[in-house]
Amino acid sequence: MNDLRTNGQRISLRLFGGPILEVDGEPVRLSSYQACLLSVVYGHGRDGISRSRVIDFLWNEMDGQKQRHRLSQLIYGLKRKAGADVILALPLDRLASCSADVACDLVSFHEHVEKQRLIEASSILGRPFLPLVDPAPTHEFDRWATSLPLTLRSTAAKRALALAAKAKQDNDWPRVARVTEAALALDPESEATLRQLMHALSMAGRQREALAVFDTFSANENAGSRREVDSETSALRDRIQRTADDQPFGPLIGRGKPAQDARMYGRDDELAGILCHITGGASHGLTLHLISGEAGMGKTRLVSEVLQRARLQEFEVLTANCSELEQAIPLNAVLDCLRGPRVKEVVRGLNDPWRAVMLSLLPEFREEGEPDVQPPYVRPGSVPRRLYEAIQMVVSELTSEQPMIMAIDNFQWADETSVSVLEFMTRRWRSGSLVLILSYRSTTHGDERAAIRFLRAQESSQEAIRTHLEELPRIPSLELVQELTSEQGIDDGVTEDLAVLGCGNPFFLIELTQEHLAGRLERPRGPEVPNLPVSVRQVITERLRALQPAALELLATLAVLGREARLSMLATLTDQTASHLLD
Numbered sequence: 001m002n003d004l005r006t007n008g009q010r011i012s013l014r015l016f017g018g019p020i021l022e023v024d025g026e027p028v029r030l031s032s033y034q035a036c037l038l039s040v041v042y043g044h045g046r047d048g049i050s051r052s053r054v055i056d057f058l059w060n061e062m063d064g065q066k067q068r069h070r071l072s073q074l075i076y077g078l079k080r081k082a083g084a085d086v087i088l089a090l091p092l093d094r095l096a097s098c099s100a101d102v103a104c105d106l107v108s109f110h111e112h113v114e115k116q117r118l119i120e121a122s123s124i125l126g127r128p129f130l131p132l133v134d135p136a137p138t139h140e141f142d143r144w145a146t147s148l149p150l151t152l153r154s155t156a157a158k159r160a161l162a163l164a165a166k167a168k169q170d171n172d173w174p175r176v177a178r179v180t181e182a183a184l185a186l187d188p189e190s191e192a193t194l195r196q197l198m199h200a201l202s203m204a205g206r207q208r209e210a211l212a213v214f215d216t217f218s219a220n221e222n223a224g225s226r227r228e229v230d231s232e233t234s235a236l237r238d239r240i241q242r243t244a245d246d247q248p249f250g251p252l253i254g255r256g257k258p259a260q261d262a263r264m265y266g267r268d269d270e271l272a273g274i275l276c277h278i279t280g281g282a283s284h285g286l287t288l289h290l291i292s293g294e295a296g297m298g299k300t301r302l303v304s305e306v307l308q309r310a311r312l313q314e315f316e317v318l319t320a321n322c323s324e325l326e327q328a329i330p331l332n333a334v335l336d337c338l339r340g341p342r343v344k345e346v347v348r349g350l351n352d353p354w355r356a357v358m359l360s361l362l363p364e365f366r367e368e369g370e371p372d373v374q375p376p377y378v379r380p381g382s383v384p385r386r387l388y389e390a391i392q393m394v395v396s397e398l399t400s401e402q403p404m405i406m407a408i409d410n411f412q413w414a415d416e417t418s419v420s421v422l423e424f425m426t427r428r429w430r431s432g433s434l435v436l437i438l439s440y441r442s443t444t445h446g447d448e449r450a451a452i453r454f455l456r457a458q459e460s461s462q463e464a465i466r467t468h469l470e471e472l473p474r475i476p477s478l479e480l481v482q483e484l485t486s487e488q489g490i491d492d493g494v495t496e497d498l499a500v501l502g503c504g505n506p507f508f509l510i511e512l513t514q515e516h517l518a519g520r521l522e523r524p525r526g527p528e529v530p531n532l533p534v535s536v537r538q539v540i541t542e543r544l545r546a547l548q549p550a551a552l553e554l555l556a557t558l559a560v561l562g563r564e565a566r567l568s569m570l571a572t573l574t575d576q577t578a579s580h581l582l583d
């Protein structure tokens with residue numbers, strides 16, 4: 001009886017799939033009346049049940065005196081068979097279970113619910129209640145035995161949903177998913193619970209599982225056909241499918257598994273923190289999020305995960321990805337954001353002259369036969385007022401019905417003109433809810449381009465919400481390497497070495513692991529520096545190029561320490577702050 005917590009008790013009673021009474025692991029043969037008596041008494045909990053009620057459950061005839069006598073005989077007979085009291089006679093003519101000496105699955109169920117172990121609780125309810133009582137001795141018994149498991153289910157399911165609601169407030173989506181899973185197991189026909197589970201799994205980054213849960217639910221017993229579901233449920237399914245397939249910034253770097261299939265490790269706090277601000281934020285005004293970190297630290301990935309979840313929460317999402325080569329193109333970043341059918345509709349709905357200005361910048365929104373409009377002359381960095389107004393109008397209109405996120409990745413390469421548009425917007429925004437997410441490589445001193453100046457100013461302002469991605473800790477690094485090598489299976493020692501060598505940088509970790517699996521990286525142990533993959537070397541070389549004289553000392557220290565240098569240790573050794581070292 002693995003779902004029965006026998007706290008050292010020799011006697012156990014199983015009502016689900018029973019009643020079965022066991023003493024020292026051996027089943028006791030019961031008469032059908034003994035079985036029914038045990039069921040009724042143990043089914044009524046600690047407070048017990050009066051003898052006269054028990055009689056109503058067991059016998060239809062009305063000879064009170066005779067039945068009281070039969071009841072006493074049954075109790076005595078049970079005591080003999082079990083070798084101990086299994087039913088207690090309480091004052092006021094009541095009978096009760098002997099919970100100190102008898103382990104009972106129904107008691108365990110209540111304990112599980114009490115202690116919030118809802119998955120265990122639901123597994124107890126997986127078996128039918130009292131199937132061995134057949135036929136039921138009375139109509140009264142039958143009614144009770146039919147309704148009790150339903151009541152238990154719904155009580156536990158309500159409890160699970162209450163816990164889920166609490167976890168939702170904390171943005172703890174993995175927990176929401178766990179308890180909702182239990183709620184659905186308890187109440188498998190509830191489509192509202194199914195939707196909540198699908199939503200929670202997706203918010204926890206498990207879209208594939210969310211889709212699988214839907215498939216299981218809608219699969220019909222009759223092979224081939226599908227069960228009808230509410231339109232709300234199928235709409236949610238489609239939304240999850242879209243976000244699961246969606247990579248807002250294009251394919252992520254790295255040659256690991258497709259990003260949407262590999263889990264994101266060690267960023268739960270950052271993710272929950274950002275989501276908490278976004279979804280719990282004000283419905284008006286502009287919020288600025290700054291996501292910084294070194295190359296490969298997972299900025300793009302983190303923002304993608306945020307955006308997927310925001311889409312599920314009905315946010316409109318616009319994205320752009322800046323690149324070094326395109327930073328000379330005026331307005332490149334902002335115009336990149338303004339794509340898609342919704343934007344087109346809004347632009348076409350503007351009045352002139354703003355409509356003409358926008359159409360000149362976004363010629364793909366022109367209808368056939370519409371005359372070509374000369375774009376206004378844009379001097380890099382300076383924005384003609386009309387143009388600013390037009391962009392502001394479009395974005396305001398977009399936020400009028402739905403909260404919106406504009407996410408710009410690699411903002412360190414944003415063109416000067418886009419920067420001034422955003423500068424304007426952050427100062428003058430008066431419209432609906434707009435979340436601006438800018439992700440960028442940690443700013444370098446001495447770089448005076450407009451984007452960097454803007455970021456530096458925002459970093460020191462009170463208003464912006466900052467998330468700086470540090471190295472992944474050891475455990476998530478190991479988990480990432482383990483996931484990547486799960487099919488081939490490698491030594492724990494090698495896993496450990498790869499995790500150390502990757503220095504907590506997910507990109508390094510993925511690349512090094514892939515190299516190792518391809519046989520291009522020796523077992524990365526020993527004093528000599530291993531052959532680093534080209535991609536990793538590129539990132540490192542780029543960083544070395546940018547180093548300041550102050551970093552020479554750091555570099556020397558690094559060389560002495562070899563691969564095991566940790567940032568905090570370096571900071572101590574070179575007498576600098578960790579964030580300074582990262583710059």
Ligand SMILES: Nc1ncnc2c1ncn2[C@@H]1O[C@H](COP(=O)(O)OP(=O)(O)O)[C@@H](O)[C@H]1O
Nearest residue numbers: 253254264265295296297298299300301506507
């Ligand atoms: N926390 C993480 N867990 C697992 N993989 C990650 C994590 N963060 C990033 N990755 C993966 O590492 C690679 C580099 O991440 P990316 O977001 O492109 O870095 P960045 O934008 O900071 O340069 C990508 O393949 C990404 O999917």
Ligand SMILES: [Mg+2]
Nearest residue numbers: 299300301409
């Ligand atoms: Mg990136």
